[in-house]
Amino acid sequence: MTNQQIRLAKRPSGMLADDDFALTEEAVPALSDGQFLIQNEFVSLDPAMRGWMNEGTTYIRGVELGAVMRAFAVGKVIQSNHPDFTIGQYVSGLTGVQTHAVSNGAGIEKIRSQDVPPSWYLGVLGMPGMTAYFGLLDKGALQDGETVFVSGAAGMIGTLVGQIAKIKGCRVVGSAGSDEKCAYLVNEIGFDAAINYNTESLPDALKTHCPTGIDVFFDNVGGPTLDAGLANLARGARVVICGAISQYNASDMYGPKNYMKIVSARGSMTGIIVFDFLAEYPEAVRQLSEWLKAGKIKYREHVETGIERFPHVLRMLYTGENFGKLVLKL
Amino acid sequence: MTNQQIRLAKRPSGMLADDDFALTEEAVPALSDGQFLIQNEFVSLDPAMRGWMNEGTTYIRGVELGAVMRAFAVGKVIQSNHPDFTIGQYVSGLTGVQTHAVSNGAGIEKIRSQDVPPSWYLGVLGMPGMTAYFGLLDKGALQDGETVFVSGAAGMIGTLVGQIAKIKGCRVVGSAGSDEKCAYLVNEIGFDAAINYNTESLPDALKTHCPTGIDVFFDNVGGPTLDAGLANLARGARVVICGAISQYNASDMYGPKNYMKIVSARGSMTGIIVFDFLAEYPEAVRQLSEWLKAGKIKYREHVETGIERFPHVLRMLYTGENFGKLVLKL
Numbered sequence: 001m002t003n004q005q006i007r008l009a010k011r012p013s014g015m016l017a018d019d020d021f022a023l024t025e026e027a028v029p030a031l032s033d034g035q036f037l038i039q040n041e042f043v044s045l046d047p048a049m050r051g052w053m054n055e056g057t058t059y060i061r062g063v064e065l066g067a068v069m070r071a072f073a074v075g076k077v078i079q080s081n082h083p084d085f086t087i088g089q090y091v092s093g094l095t096g097v098q099t100h101a102v103s104n105g106a107g108i109e110k111i112r113s114q115d116v117p118p119s120w121y122l123g124v125l126g127m128p129g130m131t132a133y134f135g136l137l138d139k140g141a142l143q144d145g146e147t148v149f150v151s152g153a154a155g156m157i158g159t160l161v162g163q164i165a166k167i168k169g170c171r172v173v174g175s176a177g178s179d180e181k182c183a184y185l186v187n188e189i190g191f192d193a194a195i196n197y198n199t200e201s202l203p204d205a206l207k208t209h210c211p212t213g214i215d216v217f218f219d220n221v222g223g224p225t226l227d228a229g230l231a232n233l234a235r236g237a238r239v240v241i242c243g244a245i246s247q248y249n250a251s252d253m254y255g256p257k258n259y260m261k262i263v264s265a266r267g268s269m270t271g272i273i274v275f276d277f278l279a280e281y282p283e284a285v286r287q288l289s290e291w292l293k294a295g296k297i298k299y300r301e302h303v304e305t306g307i308e309r310f311p312h313v314l315r316m317l318y319t320g321e322n323f324g325k326l327v328l329k330l
Numbered sequence: 331m332t333n334q335q336i337r338l339a340k341r342p343s344g345m346l347a348d349d350d351f352a353l354t355e356e357a358v359p360a361l362s363d364g365q366f367l368i369q370n371e372f373v374s375l376d377p378a379m380r381g382w383m384n385e386g387t388t389y390i391r392g393v394e395l396g397a398v399m400r401a402f403a404v405g406k407v408i409q410s411n412h413p414d415f416t417i418g419q420y421v422s423g424l425t426g427v428q429t430h431a432v433s434n435g436a437g438i439e440k441i442r443s444q445d446v447p448p449s450w451y452l453g454v455l456g457m458p459g460m461t462a463y464f465g466l467l468d469k470g471a472l473q474d475g476e477t478v479f480v481s482g483a484a485g486m487i488g489t490l491v492g493q494i495a496k497i498k499g500c501r502v503v504g505s506a507g508s509d510e511k512c513a514y515l516v517n518e519i520g521f522d523a524a525i526n527y528n529t530e531s532l533p534d535a536l537k538t539h540c541p542t543g544i545d546v547f548f549d550n551v552g553g554p555t556l557d558a559g560l561a562n563l564a565r566g567a568r569v570v571i572c573g574a575i576s577q578y579n580a581s582d583m584y585g586p587k588n589y590m591k592i593v594s595a596r597g598s599m600t601g602i603i604v605f606d607f608l609a610e611y612p613e614a615v616r617q618l619s620e621w622l623k624a625g626k627i628k629y630r631e632h633v634e635t636g637i638e639r640f641p642h643v644l645r646m647l648y649t650g651e652n653f654g655k656l657v658l659k660l
Contacts, residue, residue, distance in 0.1 A: 059594040227585070241593045255557070255585025263571045263601025264389040271593025 001028040004330075006097035006310045008063045012053055015249040015318065018311045020053065021069065028100045036082040038091055038101045038108075040075035043307075044122035045314050045326040047155075047220070050248035059273050068096040069310070072127055074111065074118045075101070085110075092121045097310055099330050116292065123156055123325035124292065124299045125285050127274055131242060132160035133284040135272035140216040140240045147171045147210050149229055152220030152245055154181035156325040159189050161218045163297045166190050170216075173209045175202060175225060177320045184323075189298060202228035213265075216240065222247040223254045230258035237267035249318055300324030331358040334660075336427035336640045338393045342383055345579040345648065348641045350383065351399065358430045366412040368421055368431045368438075370405035373637075374452035375644050375656040377485075377550070380578035389603050398426040399640070402457055404441065404448045405431070415440075422451045427640055429660050446622065453486055453655035454622065454629045455615050457604055461572060462490035463614040465602035470546040470570045477501045477540050479559050482550030482575055484511035486655040489519050491548045493627045496520050500546075503539045505532060505555060507650045514653075519628060532558035543595075546570065552577040553584045560588035567597035579648055630654030 002025050009022040031037060052070050054062050063070050073096065077089045082105055085091070090111040095101035111121050123129060135157075136142050148165040152158045153174025162172045162185065173193045174185050182194035193209040195202055206214070206228055213234025219226050222244025230239070239262065247253055262269055277284075291297040302324040304313045309328070316322045332355050339352040361367060382400050384392050393400050403426065407419045412435055415421070420441040425431035441451050453459060465487075466472050478495040482488045483504025492502045492515065503523045504515050512524035523539040525532055536544070536558055543564025549556050552574025560569070569592065577583055592599055607614075621627040632654040634643045639658070646652045 058590075222590075241590065244590060253587040255587040256589060257583040257585040259586060259589065259599070260388075260552075260571065260574060260601070262599060263603065266603060266606065267600070269589070269592060269599040270597070271590070273593065273596060276596065 001100065002026070003028045003098055003100040004307050005099075006069045006307060008053060008065055008067055008069055011055055011065070012050075012249075014251050016050065016053065016311065016315060021311045023308050023310075029102060031079055031081045031102065033081050034104050035102055036077050036080035036085045036105070038073075038075040038095055038103060039078045040073040040095060040099055040101060040330050042074050042119040042122055042303075043097050043310070043328040043330060044072040044126065045317055045322075045328060046072070046127065047243050047245045047248065047317055049314060050318065059275070068098050070094060071097045072122055073097075073101070074121050090118045090121075092118075092126060097307065097328075099307060113289065115289065119301060119303075119327050120299065122327055123301065124160060124288060124297065128156040128325065129160055129288050130277060130281055130284055131272055131274040132157045132164060133288065134274060134277040134280070135240050135242050136161050136164055136216065136218060138277070139270050139272045140218060140238050142168055142170065142216050144169045145171075146215035147173070147212060147234065148216045148218065149173045149175075149206065149210060149214040149232070150218040150220070151175045151225045151229065152243070153185055153191065153194060154323065155220060155245075157242060158218075158220055159185070159300070160297070162189055162191050163291075165216075167291065167296055171210075173206070173214075175221070181323065197225060203231050206232040210234075213237065218242060219244075221245055222256075223250075226256045227258045230256055230261040233261055233265035233267050235266055237262075237265050239267060239269040241269060241271040245318060302326045303329055305329045331430065332356070333358045333428055333430040334637050335429075336399045336637060338383060338395055338397055338399050341385055341395070342380075342579075344581050346380065346383065346641065346645060351641045353638050353640075359432060361409055361411045361432065363411050364434050365432055366407050366410035366415045366435070368403075368405040368425055368433060369408045370403040370425060370429055370431060370660055372404050372449040372452055372633075373427050373640070373658040373660060374402040374456065374458075375647055375652075375658060376402070376457065377573050377575045377578065377647055379644060380648065389605070398428050400424060401427045402452055403427075403431070404451050420448045420451075422448075422456060427637065427658075429637060443619065445619065449631060449633075449657050450629065452657055453631065454490060454618060454627065458486040458655065459490055459618055460607060460611055460614055461602055461604040462487045462494060463618065464604060464607040464610070465570050465572050466491050466494055466546065466548060468607070469600050469602050470548060470568050472498055472500065472546050474499045475501075476545035477503070477542060477564065478546045478548065479503045479505075479536065479540060479544040479562070480548040480550070481505045481555045481559065482573070483515055483521065483524060484653065485550060485575075487572060488548075488550055489515070489630070490627070492519055492521050493621075495546075497621065497626055501540070503536065503544075505551070511653065527555060533561050536562040540564075543567065548572060549574075551575055552586075553580075556586045557588045560586055560591040563591055563595035563597050565596055567592075567595050569597060569599040571599060571601040575648060632656045633659055635659045 185194040515524035
């Protein structure tokens, strides 16, 4: 049996390139006692991956050169010498961009529910879902009826943040990069307003759509988008930094010129690192599943196919070409 | 009797210029019932003044063109039709850059203690002292034994922040712009280390002097100094933005490129607006007075003389020429 793998070949500078990765093949090794073999079916593409390609440690170590690219994946157990993992069991974990992964069970979650497709455990019931949930409700300390602005609103995390905020009775405004995405946010997802940052002045439009200011600003984008949100904070605003997707491939980082607005608004800026909430995942999965079942949360996947297309598909995240949670089917 | 006044003549762009202000004279008006006349003796020069010269409202309204420049001052009551303010009483308040001010008592504090010179109520026992006290202890939530980095450390607020942190048993590191100021901070004020940002690499020196990272970063400076501090945060760090003196006269604001370090450090950024703590001033004045009396806090004034020199003296703040709390003797 052959394991196809995407390995980190080079550290990218600026926008990642196809040859930053290499597709390699190796034989799947025989299992030792206590091990099992996962056949990965879906790999998750997440904005944080660009940071993982850099050298050094931020909140997590960078991927080593030559190593299999780190990724969340879901797959099925197809061989097992482990008493707790039986053949046919669906599992998720950081098993990497590869068709097969040998595991001893550490860091592997069993997917017990059959209510949703297994790939949803890479999205709404996985890391992005947990990020939206804890970022908004814990770090953002969202109160019923507040005004929420989420940037990168049509992305996986953005649509969830918006829907959770709507469930909490909030006014929800988002920014996205196309009229199609904005229409989707308002007409299908239930946002109160969506701003196309490519055709509208974001600072002006925020003033219009958030007349009492932004109480919780959930930022996935960074750059001038972050500045536009900062310029429209309400008193006591909480700015939750989730990501800076506009900046991950920039060679010169853009710092928010309006950071002093946090001071005059008597606000705060914090960030969400989802791994800090591991112990509380089950409660969030239960709540999100309930909302999904009740039709209060809609979820959209964008599926691409073929492990060899990984570099191209990952790049789609940063150029905004995907529409819905981006996963790669192996 | 003639009142000499400094009025805002123009909105500055970039570094303020002499002709942004005009010196005017007018007769002191006769007092109505319930009014008293203050002869100002000292005017405070504070970094926030540059922001007050801009149009529009941030945390406080900008000074109107043609109006007397806003400033804290201390002076003596020399005429009175007010039952609570008797001749000879020293008072402080936002009475502006002028030799005489007519007041009905609103916003005026009586200086009751004779233990310290009245001008100290513009510094250690005035707005800067309150800013240091509440910024460090309330917004910074300082814990005994933590590592504190204060930028602009040789300034009025910086020296106080450092000394309060030392009283709390903390490791205190500061940055300043000359070897003389750094020697003063270490040898006379009791800082554990002081870094001359003009001759040393601030990010590298912070790594050396804060080996476990910065727990509370009290920033008066902004710009690359803010970035250097952000690059060295400890887990759970609190960044308290007090000012951005390096940026007030800049035409293009420098945003902190390292703001994502707040996320990876699981930290927070907030700001201190001292007016929010008005109700708690008496407690802080009592505590600071006690520390002054016990010799635990040293205080240094830099006195310049002559109302006509106000523009030049104010500019000294932003070029770092002052050494100690800058006041203008009228």
